[in-house]
Amino acid sequence: MEEIPAAVQFVCGQLEQAGYSAYLVGGCVREMLRGGEVQDWDRTSDALPQKVLNLFSTEAFPTGLRHGTVTVKHQGLPVEITTYRVDGAYCDGRHPQQVTFTRSLAEDLRRRDFTVNAMAMDLRGNLTDLYHGQTDLRQGVIRCVGDPDSRFGEDALRILRGLRFASVMGFSIEEQTAASIHRNQSLLQQIAPERIRVEMDKLLCGRGAADVLLAYPDVLGVFLPEILPSVGFNQRNPHHCYTVWEHTARSVAAVPPERVLRWTMLLHDTGKPSCFSLDTSGVGHFYGHGKASTAMAVRCMERLRFDKKTAEQIKTLVDWHDRDIPRTEKSIRRALSRLGEEGLRQLIAVKRADNLAQHPDFRWVQNEITKAEGIMSSLLTREECFSLRQLAVDGNDMMMLGLRGKEVGTMLERIFKKVLDGTLPNEKDKLLQWTKEKGETDHV
DSSP, X not given: OOOOOHHHHHHHXXXXXXXXXXXXXXXXXXXXXXXXXXXXXXXXXSSOHHHHHHHHGGGEEEEEGGGTEEEEEETTEEEEEEEOEEEOOBSSXXXXXXXXXXXXXXXXXXXXXXXXXXXXEOTTOOEEOTTOHHHHHXXXXXXXXXXXXXXXXXXXXXXXXXXXXXXXXXXXXXXXXXXXXXXXXXXXXXXXXXXXXXXXXXXXXXXXXXXXXXXXXXXXXXXXXXXXXXXXXXXXXXXXXXOHHHHHHHHHHHSOSOHHHHHHHHHTTTTTGGGOEEOTTSOEEOTTHHXXXXXXXXXXXXXXXXXXXXXXXXXXXXXXTTOOOOSSHHHHHHHHHHHHHHHHHHHHHHHHHHHHTSOGXXXXXHHHHHHHHHHHHHHHHTTOOOSGGGSSOOHHHHHHTTOOTHHHHHHHHHHHHHHHHTSSOSOHHHHHHHHHHTTTTOOO
């Protein structure tokens, strides 16, 4: 069990010495019990906010009095304490309109979302578990505290939080809770896109992401309607033994759990249903689906307000995911030039995952991907040129040969293209000689 930080122990100890209760609560208790890594040490107490401010004096700051939260800075570390409370009506589907402080820990735990998050522990390790959260934790179950419809009606984000917990921890969702998630999916329309994106980032990178995607596409489709046509869509192609959506879910699970890669796999085939056609033999094809998927991915990311850098990375990978890159030094060098080392490594991971989610008869493609990866590694080891800044000549060299203004950039581009094609070695003397002798007459 992870050790409680000294600052947390001090604050809780001071509260107890003053005659108040002090408990760790929520996610930190859950992670301590399951041996996970604690991100936030949430604390709760029956001490009213003003009492906490008085007790810690100059170390205490009112950071959320409306909801009963005071922050104590001990040895430079912030420690938040929230008073036991009962939430009032939720009018916006996200926040209680008012809260009432209570002396009852049981009342405070009753308002929480899931049983695994509704446990409290004191400094001596004594556990208060009124809703059998420890049992659900051992059995790998996500279950609402009390009536699921009420919990989701209070805060619609809990719908996604439930799916995220199931994915990250590899848990199943209890039957009534699952039914309520499906039933209340439309409530997600009330949630800010940024909050949805944050939850999805974590959900997609969880070890149980594929299971959640397969079980809840209707829920995710509330804010990602582009995925819905893929559900149950028969590809009718020998390369694929799964529907478009099952292929998508399996490909998400097959790529490393990194945000850019997982979002890429989620969106990479969204354009397939709209591009479907059958040939005379009854075989399905998806000509142009890469471009269609790219356009749909852009719309999804704009809706969820992705940052520009991440959106551009995902857009590029979706666009390139089905392009055939010949396993030659010339082609790999060109891909490096277009994508950079990081981008090409990401694309290789995407292509691996895409193939692993296809029919097992086509696993031989993995060998071709490995071959491409080997060529890339060889080029990088030899420090081959795949960008203008790696050219053995630069603008000063061009000006020494008498070129000026736009001529300099134009000539460097011509030289770079020939080096990239392998028709000129990236050696300064030879590049200068070519520029002097043939540069003016050789057209790209």
